[in-house]
Amino acid sequence: MMIVEEIMNKEVYTLPPDASIRDALQLLKSKKIRHIPVVDEKQHLVGLVTERDLKNITSSIFQKEIREEILKKPLHSFMIKKVVTGHPLDFVEEVAYLFYDNQIGCLPIVQDGKLVGILSETEVLHTFVELTGANQPGSQIEVKVPDKTGILYEVVTVIHKQKANVLSVLVYPDKKDERYKILVFRVQTMNPLELIHALKKEGHTVLWPNMPGISI
Amino acid sequence: MAKYARDFHMKKKAVFIYSDDLLTYKFHNQHPFNQFRITLTIDLLKSIDALKEEHIIPPRIATEKELTLIHDPSYIQAVKKAGEGQLSPDIAEGYGLGTEDTPIFKGMHEASALLVGGTLTAVDWVMTDKAEHAVHLGGGLHHGFRGKASGFCIYNDSSVAIQYLLEKYHARVLYVDTDAHHGDGVQWSFYDDPNVCTLSIHETGRYLFPGTGNINERGNGKGYGYSFNIPLDAFTEDESWLHAYETAIWEVAAFFKPDVILTQNGADAHYYDPLTHLSTTMKIYERIPKMAHAIAHQYCDGRWIAVGGGGYDIWRVVPRAWSRIWLEMTDNNHFNGPLPEKWISKWSKKSPVPLPAAWEDPEGIYKPIPRKQEITEKNRLTVEKALYPLRHEH
Numbered sequence: 369m370m371i372v373e374e375i376m377n378k379e380v381y382t383l384p385p386d387a388s389i390r391d392a393l394q395l396l397k398s399k400k401i402r403h404i405p406v407v408d409e410k411q412h413l414v415g416l417v418t419e420r421d422l423k424n425i426t427s428s429i430f431q432k433e434i435r436e437e438i439l440k441k442p443l444h445s446f447m448i449k450k451v452v453t454g455h456p457l458d459f460v461e462e463v464a465y466l467f468y469d470n471q472i473g474c475l476p477i478v479q480d481g482k483l484v485g486i487l488s489e490t491e492v493l494h495t496f497v498e499l500t501g502a503n504q505p506g507s508q509i510e511v512k513v514p515d516k517t518g519i520l521y522e523v524v525t526v527i528h529k530q531k532a533n534v535l536s537v538l539v540y541p542d543k544k545d546e547r548y549k550i551l552v553f554r555v556q557t558m559n560p561l562e563l564i565h566a567l568k569k570e571g572h573t574v575l576w577p578n579m580p581g582i583s584i
Numbered sequence: 585m586a587k588y589a590r591d592f593h594m595k596k597k598a599v600f601i602y603s604d605d606l607l608t609y610k611f612h613n614q615h616p617f618n619q620f621r622i623t624l625t626i627d628l629l630k631s632i633d634a635l636k637e638e639h640i641i642p643p644r645i646a647t648e649k650e651l652t653l654i655h656d657p658s659y660i661q662a663v664k665k666a667g668e669g670q671l672s673p674d675i676a677e678g679y680g681l682g683t684e685d686t687p688i689f690k691g692m693h694e695a696s697a698l699l700v701g702g703t704l705t706a707v708d709w710v711m712t713d714k715a716e717h718a719v720h721l722g723g724g725l726h727h728g729f730r731g732k733a734s735g736f737c738i739y740n741d742s743s744v745a746i747q748y749l750l751e752k753y754h755a756r757v758l759y760v761d762t763d764a765h766h767g768d769g770v771q772w773s774f775y776d777d778p779n780v781c782t783l784s785i786h787e788t789g790r791y792l793f794p795g796t797g798n799i800n801e802r803g804n805g806k807g808y809g810y811s812f813n814i815p816l817d818a819f820t821e822d823e824s825w826l827h828a829y830e831t832a833i834w835e836v837a838a839f840f841k842p843d844v845i846l847t848q849n850g851a852d853a854h855y856y857d858p859l860t861h862l863s864t865t866m867k868i869y870e871r872i873p874k875m876a877h878a879i880a881h882q883y884c885d886g887r888w889i890a891v892g893g894g895g896y897d898i899w900r901v902v903p904r905a906w907s908r909i910w911l912e913m914t915d916n917n918h919f920n921g922p923l924p925e926k927w928i929s930k931w932s933k934k935s936p937v938p939l940p941a942a943w944e945d946p947e948g949i950y951k952p953i954p955r956k957q958e959i960t961e962k963n964r965l966t967v968e969k970a971l972y973p974l975r976h977e978h
Contacts, residue, residue, distance in 0.1 A: 505727065505734050505768060505794030531684055558685050558727070558735035558765070558793040559616055559859060 372463055373456035375495050376477050376485035382407045385414055385444035389426065392417050392443060403474040403486070406447050411482040415447030418473065422446070453478045454487065464492050499536060500554065506535045507560045511551045512542060512573040523551060526570050530563045532556070550575070598913035599709050600635060601702045601720035602626065603642040608695040609722065611687045616859065617736040621898035622721045624931065625906040631924040634907070634916055641709065643702030643720065646744065650704065651697060653747040654740060654773055656731040660693070663738060667692035680733035696738040699723060703741040704748055706889045710844065711753045716886040717877075717913040721906055724848045724893030726767040727794065735765065735793055742848060742891060743773040746780055749844060758842035758879075759783065760833055762872050763850025763893040764860040766797030766813065770848070776807040781840040785829050787853070787862050788815040799970045812836055814970050817959045818861035824960040825853065825864050826871055828967050837879045839974045844884050847876045850893030851905035855950050859896050863953060865945040869905035873912035888913070899935040904943060919943050 381395055382405050392404055396419050406415035425446060426438060454463050454475045463475060467489060477485040497503055513519045520539070527534060535554040542548035555563065564574050607619050629635035651660050662679045665671040666688045676682035689695075699722050706718035720741075728740030742759065749755045759774075761767035761784040774780035789795035803811040814828050837845075851869060853862040873890070880888035890909050895902040904923075911917040920943050932939050953959065 502789075502795050505796070507793045508791045508795065533683070554795070556683070556685075560793075561616075561858060562684075 370460045370495060371456070372454055372458045372460060372477060372487060373485070375460060375491050376456065376487045377491065378485045380405060380476075380483060380486045382483065383417075383443060384408065385447070386442045388440050388442060389422060389446065390439040392422055393426070393439075396422070403488070405451075405476045405483055405486065406443055407483050413451060413453065413476055413478055413483045415444065415449050416451045416474075416476065417443055417447045421448070451476060455479060456484060460492065460495050463487065464496070467492060500538060500552075502554065504535050504554075504556065505558075506554045506556045507558065509553045509555060509560055509564065509567075510575040511553070511567060512548055512575055513551055515547055515549050519549075520551065522570070523567070523572060526566050526572070527553065527555070527563060530566055532560075532563050595713055596639075596709075596715040597915070598639070598717040598719065598910070599641045599706070599715045600639045600910060601641050601643050601706050601709075601718060602722070603640075605698055606643065606702060606722040608691060609699050610695075611689055611736075615687070615736075616896045617894075618896075618898050619722065621895060621902040621906070622892070624898065624903040625721060627930070628903045628907050628923070628927050629910055631927040631930075632919065634911055634914065634919075639914075641705060641718075643698055643705045643722070645694070646697045646700035646704055646739075648697075650744060650748065651700060651739060653751070654730060654743040655728075659731040663696065663733075664693040667694065679731065680729075681738075683733075685736055686733040686738060692738060699725065700739050700741040700744050703745040703889070703891055706891070707745050707749055707753075710887050710889050711749070711755070717880065717888045717890070719890040719909050719913060721849075721892035721909075723891035724763070724850060726761060726763060726770050726848055726850075726893060727765070728769045729772070734769065736894075737769065740769045740773065742767075742770050742846060745889070746770070746774060746846065749846075750777075750779055753844075755843040756840070757781070758837060758840055758845045758883075759848070760836075760845065760876065761785070761848040761850070761893075762829065762853065762868075763848055764853040764857065764862055765793055765850065765894060766795075766815070767848060768794045768796050771797075771801065771811055771813075774807065775803055775811060776805045778803075778806045778810050780807075781810045781812070781836060781842065783812040783814075783832060783836050785814040785816065785825075785832060787820070787860050788817060791818065792860060799966060802973070809973055810840070812970055814967055816862065816963050816966065819863050819953045819955075819959055820963060821863045821953060821956065821959075822865055822867045824963045825862065825868050828963055829868070829872065830875055831967055832971060833875050833879060835971050835974050837883055842883055844887040844889065845876060845880050847873075847888070847890045848893045849873070849890055849906065849909055851895035851902045852893075852897075854897065854901040854905070856897040856900050857895070859894070863950055865949065866901075866904055866943065867945075869908050870917070873909045874917065877912050897937075899931070899937055900940050904940065 402419040404417050454477050475487045533556040538552040540550040666681050682688045702720040703723040706720040709715040709718045723741040725737035727735035728737035746757050757780045759782045764787045766786045767784040771782045797813045853864050855863045
């Protein structure tokens with residue numbers, strides 16, 4: 369089980385609350401980041417500014433003098449103060465759900481009141497890419513199975529007999545029929561034909577490749 | 585005599601790298617990767633008098649030093665040991681050896697090093713101006729990694745040859761890969777290098793091995809923007825496939841302006857191929873070398889090296905497809921209609937499937953594809969996205 373501290377970014381670029389919007393825009397640009405946690409002198413998280421918010425504030429102002437005025441303003445007058453945060457020991461799955469539920473692009477990680485790291489969507493997504501095994505050479509096989517106890521065991525037994533190395537397994541509900549599930553295997557082989565044949569021979573429904581409206 | 589002397593110094597149009605020793609790259613009788621397809625191709629070319637003994641140049645074996653242009657020394661030692669039956673299964677697995685895909689066989693180092701040497705032989709003939717073009721059908725093992733065997737490939741002849749081209753000839757290399765599988769090994773070998781441009785057109789990795797080859801794999805660091813991938817949908821047909829290929833190869837060549845073009849000619853995008861799900865026919869295998877040839881003359885002073893690759897319907901697809909490369913190289917690509925009776929009668933008893941009667945496939949070898957229009961549209965969008973940086977450079 370993967371936890372947040374294994375994947376979080378520990379090198380966090382922060383600013384104090386009295387830093388200006390100009391400072392923030394420069395930091396976003398020079399570090400190629402999209403979020404800046406705002407911390408006080410004790411490293412306590414007090415707010416968050418995002419590239420999108422700052423751009424919204426500054427881009428709508430056309431008059432140069434007013435724009436200059438705005439750029440000088442301190443962050444504490446614009447920052448998000450109620451920040452959704454995570455803990456280093458949170459599970460990655462739970463955290464992924466936080467991103468989805470709160471529609472956020474980053475998650476500051478706070479331990480003992482202090483900012484210790486940050487997670488962006490990129491890190492979370494990369495972890496899920498690793499979970500699916502898509503970063504290693506392999507073929508993908510999908511098997512439609514009735515939703516009943518022991519079915520995964522049955523399918524895996526066939527795979528084991530074929531000496532195929534499984535890179536990852538995912539289980540999806542079948543959106544068309546709730547009595548079924550779709551098992552997705554990434555198998556480390558360029559030639560999955562024998563395996564597909566063996567699965568079919570055991571009475572399993574292999575969807576490969578699975579494109580709505582087309583079957584082979 | 586004078587005539588012969590002059591001929592001797594004349595640059596050849598093309599050479600065909602081959603010797604029977606290349607057939608030693610063999611896993612076992614049931615394995616889908618079967619180099620007997622080269623024998624079938626040569627026999628087809630000879631039966632139409634298109635290939636003669638004087639065209640054939642034997643491959644040299646690549647030295648260990650040459651292999652280390654790409655491969656880790658520890659991996660080379662492991663392959664050597666494996667081929668002598670001296671590698672333990674646990675260690676072998678770490679190197680991708682002894683798997684169902686890449687089983688261990690006796691003398692596998694020597695067989696693989698000869699295969700790499702064949703591609704180096706082809707490179708030397710072309711780069712020293714002894715021949716305009718060279719083909720080595722035993723090569724094209726594009727899945728091999730620096731320290732690991734993968735997808736039927738032990739050493740990556742194309743990667744070694746490209747590094748050799750960079751170091752010995754200081755050439756800018758355009759690598760074009762039309763195998764149905766993504767050319768991952770070659771792409772990752774030169775992912776950071778702006779002197780090598782890789783273009784791979786393949787079936788999407790959604791289901792198919794190796795799974796990579798997305799549009800957004802564009803290179804890294806200085807090499808960013810020098811890696812192009814066109815992942816096509818399963819069931820893609822001739823017209824859509826050719827649109828993708830012809831659009832991409834011309835635009836990429838115009839952008840990169842290579843000194844030499846190396847094409848990988850896997851012949852597994854055909855409808856008959858058992859391992860993949862594209863629905864193309866012989867039409868694409870006539871056009872693939874034509875475009876490569878035209879680009880070689882437009883940008884590279886003719887310098888074109890072609891290698892083989894995948895291709896698992898060794899009877900109905902590969903001999904016809906690969907013959908087209910040689911016919912194109914020798915300006916002899918006008919064959920159509922019935923295949924020579926001699927070839928058909930010689931092999932029809934051995935072939936487990938009825939051999940094709942003609943160079944072209946007849947209409948209707950597969951049932952109409954239900955979602956053809958959507959697939960074509962999706963592929964067109966894929967090409968647009970992949971080539972977007974070239975079209976909006978400034």
